[in-house]
Amino acid sequence: MKLTFLGTSAGKPTKERNVSALALEFDQQRGWYLFDCGEGTQRQITCSRLSLEKLDAIFITHLHGDHYYGLPGLLASKTLDSSVTPLSIFAPKGLRKFLESALNISEEHLGYNLTIIEYMPQEEFVFDKFTIKVLPLVHSKESAAFYIQENDISNRLDEEKLRHAGFEPSPLYGEIKRGKSLLIDGKKVDAKEFMLDxxxxxxxxxxxxNSRPDVLGSYLEDLDLLVHECTYTQDVYDKLERKLLHTTARDLGIAVKNGGVKxxxxxxxxxxxxxxNTLGTQLLYDEIRSAFDGGLFIADDFDSYYLNRDGSVSVVS
Incomplete structure (x- = not known):
């Protein structure tokens, strides 16, 4: 599973960072998925190896502008690219009204099928390679986390063992996958004997x-990877005259340590x-690291990471 960060800034774009957008790709799958779509995401995509033609679905965490204002432009660009592949958007209630208004006023006629699903907390959706569950968070506007569980791989044949038993690749392999038993030297052998773990x-x-990363509770237990906001260090947050419902590096570090995140x-x-600025991201890293000793990264725009099968995370160069 590969994650590419297309925008990592909070609230507004900077010279270094665009606002929120994250691409997720699964192994051996043509399409990809976009999580949040802040203003300018369509340009960030053109600066990456990703393609709107292969975008299968968009998931919006909440309706603050830095997380969804990029949608009208992205949808229009897909039309201008002559892309006809269907697209689904999963978002909180209100997104449909926003998009219909923007597209109607601009008289934009999409050349593809667009499906908008306005989800509810705790709702689950099933895809070919994974399931996704909507988890409620704590913020000034209704906000969600998406818990993504990849399907187990359970139908792998032990081809070496099959050849050793005298069975070369043939349509029989498909029958074994479907559970058909074999007759070897007059003995009936269960097909499961030739399946890998x-x-x-x-x-x-x-x-x-989300101002409360611990609100994710049991979903953090033995979690392979958490992607979470880290808007402030604790010292800066404590000095703010107006406290916003965002996470500090200190609270994030404590939550992932206590939750058992890898x-x-x-x-x-x-x-x-x-x-x-003297307030570099190393301050955020160090404050999280003071509590958490697992794999830790502070994402920059266009950084890519790969979640390995063993639960480790590698930086993709």
Whole structure:
């Protein structure tokens, strides 16, 4: 499973970061999935190896502009690219009205089938390679996390063992996968004897804005990867005159440690943490690291990561 960050800034774009957008790709699958679509996401896609033609679905965590204002432009660009592949959008209630208004006013006629599903908390959706569950978060506007559980791989043949038993590749292999028993030297042998062990599916949570990472509770237990906002260090947050419902690096580190998360990628970085400021992202990293000793990354725009089968995370160069 590969994640590519197309926007990692909180609230507004900066010279270094665009606003929220994240691409997810599954192994050996043509299409890909977009999580959030802040303003300018369509341009970020053109600067990546991704293609709108292969985009299968978009998931919006909540209806704050930096997470969905990029949708009208992206939908129009897909039409201009002469793409006719269908597209689905999963979002909170209100997204349909927003898009219908924008498309009607601009007299935009999409050349493909667009399906909008306005989800409810705890709702589940089933896809070919995974299931996704909507988890409620704590924010100033209704916000969600998406718990993604990849399907187990359970139909792999032990071809080496089959050849050793005298069975070369043939239509028989398909029958074995379907559970047909074999007759070897006059003995009936269960087809299961020639199947490899099940490969467990990987698990990810991609969270929207959230002031309480611990609200994810049991879903954090043994989770392979959490992608979560990390808008402030604790010291900066404590000094804010107006407290916004966002996560601090300290609280995030404590939550993932207590929850048993294997890997964390922090994003949604406040613009004050930039390369031209003494408040760099290393401060965020260090504050999380003071509590959490698992795999830890602070995402920049266009960073790509691969979640391996063993639960580790690798940086994709």
């Amino acid at each position: 099940v490969v467990p599916g990987r698990s990810i949570i991609i969270a929207g804005d 890997n964390l990628i922090a994003n949604h970085i406040n613009p004050r943490y930039n390369k031209d």
